[in-house]
Amino acid sequence: MTVAYDFTATDIDGHQRPLSEFAGQVLLVVNVASRCGFTPQYAGLEQLWRERSGQGLAVLGFPCDQFGHQEPGDEAAIRDFCALNFGVTFPMFAKVEVNGPGAHPLWAWLRREKRGLLGTGAIKWNFTKFLVGRDGRVLARYAPRTRPEALLGAIDRALARPPR
Incomplete structure (x- = not known):
């Protein structure tokens, strides 16, 4: 059976x-974007990372430009924007596609594993988690x-469960 840890992704600095x-x-x-109405969620993601990483939470940000061209920059611009505006220190990855034939394999797998509202597989917008x-x-x-911050209860329950 495939699990999330079976995948590899390029990080924001270009390393596998x-x-x-x-x-x-x-x-x-999370698929993220720098010019989205949900971009302020970076602050909440960073807060979760800072408060729960010591307990075993990893927040992983995957920039995506498939929705309204809201992530037009290259990886250096994205990294600088996130650090300067939101103090992001959680792991960030290179820009990916989350839908369609070019979707990163991790995202294709995530979509198959947990469908969205009304059973749709496609990611509808930035900041799907x-x-x-x-x-x-x-x-x-x-x-x-x-x-x-609305995910804190679910995160704490997941952190309390031992791996199988």
Whole structure:
């Protein structure tokens, strides 16, 4: 069976990063964008990372430009924007596609594992969030409007569960 830790992604600095380095941690995987109405959620994601990373939470940001051209910059511009405006220190990855034939394999898998509202698989917009348990399986999918702080209860429950 495939789990989140089976994938590899290019980080924001251009290095291949196996997600197996996060094995045993709870993951919050989010497609992000710098020019979106939901961009202020970066602050909430960073707060979750700072408050819960020591307990085993990893927030993983994946910039995406598939929705309204809201992530037009290159990786250096994205990294600088996130650091300067939101103090982002959680792991960020290179820009990916989350839908269509060019979708990153992680995102294609996430979409298959947990469908959205009305059973749709496609990601509808920036800041869609997937909560992955310590065993690497998808626990939940959250809509872009769901603010990071609203996930605290679900994150704490996932952190309390030992890996299988």
